[in-house]
Amino acid sequence: MADNQLAKGTPQDQEPALAVREQVNQIQYLMKSVLQDGTHYGTIKGCGDKPTLLQPGAEKIAYMFKLVPSYKVDREHLGNGHREYAVECTLTSRDTGEVMGFGVGECSTMESKYRYRWEGYGRERRRVENPDIADVWNTCLKMAKKRAFVDAVKSTTAASDVFTQDIEDMPQYAQPEPRPVAAKVAPAADLSAVRARFKAYTSLYRLTPQQGMAVICHEVGAASMESMTQDQADRAAAWIDSKMGAAGGDGETCDVPTVEPNTGEVMGLEPDLYEADQSW
DSSP states (O other): HHHHEEEHOOOHHHHHHHHHHHHHHHHHHHHHHHHTTTTTTEOOOOSSSSEEHHHHHHHHHHTTTTTEEEEEEEEEEETTTEEEEEEEEEEEETOOOOOOEEEEEEEETTSHHHHHHEEEEGGGGGEEETTTGGHHHHHHHHHHHHHHHHHHHHTTTTTTOOBBBOOOGSSSGOOOOOOOOOOOEEEEOOHHHHHHHHHHHHHHOOHHHHHHHHHHHHTTSSSSSSTTTTHHHHHHHHHHHHHHHHHHHSSSSSSOOOOOOOTOBBTTHHHHTOOOOOOO
């Protein structure tokens, strides 16, 4: 009934509805002709088809409708260096100076993307309190200002039915974590001195290559020959010299780990030590 009455109304009665329709049409035309998906607005997979308005898009809409923003900022200290900013954005007409609408936005350093930092790598990676919280004060202020501006533009231009929440406020679009920087790999140790002594050492003590590597790695605290540091390699060569000299050529007087004759197991060592690769 109401729709029929509106349809039959005078042109003056239809002016408000036509003004709203024209405003929405202008926004949609701006989206098609000027605004770019991914730059001025975007859609979130799994969150419907309604696009989300970004700050650059809000600026274009405000410019089209000749709206000029001004801001009022309230700051609250939350303790331990944390702050919360509440911003009110007022949009006025560039032509008349008349107030056209308002918007509000808040941002706090207690939000997880500002409060925490990631530390460590792999399984040791954990979230810790940001020790330099003052570094994000300005970022939070700008974010609160942006949220208030986008809210004001959507409310004032009746664009909320066209756009949804600002995509940058969604958790999955938070500031990306920096990629871990790969640790510098130390140069490979020079194992030539160990290799030069290895065959004579294993022959003297009747050890297989696996057993010999296990004993040497055990003595210098290395996981394998390939992972030895240069200091471990130097100590390994010196240790072999000392054992060769102590043996006196018979291989019986030197105190080395016992090798079980039936299984070849080097007794007293961790299994992963004597199962080392022989490729070195």
